[in-house]
Amino acid sequence: MTTGVRRRMAVEERRRQLIGVALELFSHRSPDEVSIDEIAAAAGISRPLVYHYFPGKLSLYEAALKRAAEDLAERFVEPHEGPLGARLLRVMGRFFDFVDEHGPGFSALMRGGPAVAGTLGRDADAAVNANALIDSVRQAAYEEILRHLGITEPPARLELVIRSWVSLAESTALIWLDGRRIPRAELELQLVHDFAALTAVSAAYDTEMAAILTGILAEEPADGPFGDLVARLVALAPR
């Protein structure tokens, strides 16, 4: 290994470490409350050395956002084995792990990522980048769920159900973070049920969606999340 390669790896390693430290700090407080001094101290290096790797807090914040976005997108990846309800439930567990780990940072980003970036750099480009990152995670989640359904050319109504469910997962997580008044395990299961419910509402008025719903339910065990929901709803229904 030449010295040049070794040096480049050391630089990459140091950048990775700094991004990790910054992400940890940005996850727990709003970015404008986190100083470069604090990041330097947490990383055990000097302030000038931080600037050697990143020109400013905005670029470090952007790198941390990118790391978080990649991490979040990965949580949606799930083996294509077993019934869909159980798969979605595992995905929701990892999604809430992420939300739990990055609470205030997730909240600040989703409630006003661009505004947050604005307070750092007053830079419209940074705002647009944050929005683009969030959209890329949504798109990855959407495509992953389509793959689980085994559908390559989704009808408009299915696209709507999946995309609006992804947005429902976001808003449910944000509401949960605001006081954590409902156990998260309950909400993970609820979101899986919500997916079935939104699909069922669409299926009630569209034969193509009805065929997709029937296909999903055919693979579900009676004691899985979907089977359990149907049994409880039937018990609730007015007779």
Place this chain on the structure above:
Amino acid sequence: MTTGVRRRMAVEERRRQLIGVALELFSHRSPDEVSIDEIAAAAGISRPLVYHYFPGKLSLYEAALKRAAEDLAERFVEPHEGPLGARLLRVMGRFFDFVDEHGPGFSALMRGGPAVAGTLGRDADAAVNANALIDSVRQAAYEEILRHLGITEPPARLELVIRSWVSLAESTALIWLDGRRIPRAELELQLVHDFAALTAVSAAYDTEMAAILTGILAEEPADGPFGDLVARLVALAPR
């Protein structure tokens, strides 16, 4: 009426007219594509006169946003008469009227309002204001629905259902605007059904929510939106 009062009224009248003209322009294109010259031309006044009433495009954009937010919040106001399903359906009709009228402006605002404001003034305060306005509309919609349910101290699970449904209405409207591939009347009805579905999912695992759901359904006619949905879902359910 003194001359002073008359002059003040004329100023208010002129400001109102300018806000209306600006809102119309901002509704159809992204704010950074709309020039003060264009606003002046559309209002039939000179560019300096626009600046006499508003110091710059940002303040005019903010005033237009405020007008739009008030308008949107009003669409959620509905007489407390008749079954809830029919009331919600009328509200959704007015909500989609608004989305239809303000399409690109609504989309730009909801997808990145702060970013949009950023391109106008590179001013973090404007970004925060746009977020606060959006939140005030969400809050008004939430409170209005609570009033329709006749509930003053909502349990955490009901608050979650209503707030996440408001967010679902937003995301459904945004997805609709992107290509308008599904008739809007279908989505208005679907959102009313989604409200019932999200409530039912929550009610399936919580007795307090079950009591609220039962109360709602007791008032619903068999041929109303909720009754029709239940009949169709029962027909779909695996036997």
